[in-house]
Amino acid sequence: EAQYGFNTNNAADALLDFDGDGMSNHDEYVARTNPTDALSLLKLTVTATNAPTLQFVAQSNIAYTIQYRTNLTFATWSNLMLIGGQSQVRTVQVNAPNPPPAWQWFYRVATPPVP
Known part of the structure; x- marks a missing residue:
């Protein structure tokens, strides 16, 4: 503070x-x-053509979890990927799996990592 x-x-x-x-x-x-x-700020950018690409700036020595769910009301968050901490600030880019047709996936990045 x-x-x-x-x-x-x-x-x-x-x-x-x-x-x-x-x-x-x-x-x-x-x-x-x-x-x-x-x-x-910690901001997750999602771009999609066929399969979504997720991108954010990771701070040094911080680990993150990228999570997804299929709706914002009832579904629970599921872990997609753990991003380990590194000694420098860097841009992380992840190619997410393509969701099945007619599904919407919602993504977030969490820190500290979620087991």
Whole structure:
């Protein structure tokens, strides 16, 4: 909190979104992004032609899990892939399997990794 000028005596700071990027200060702390910079966030980009390609910027020494589910209401998240931590910031690109016809898959990236 002190590193970014937040009040160390106010735990409610964690729930705020100081930079207005849609991620709480707490979520940015966990993702090791900068909660005072709207351009610094954990963002998963999905592009699809035939099979989806998933891409995000991985912070150094952080592991991630890419997860998917078939709907946003009832389905549970399933693990697609574990991305191990490395010593440098890098762009991760994953070619996801092509979902069966007429299925929609929803993706997210989680950290810390989900077993």
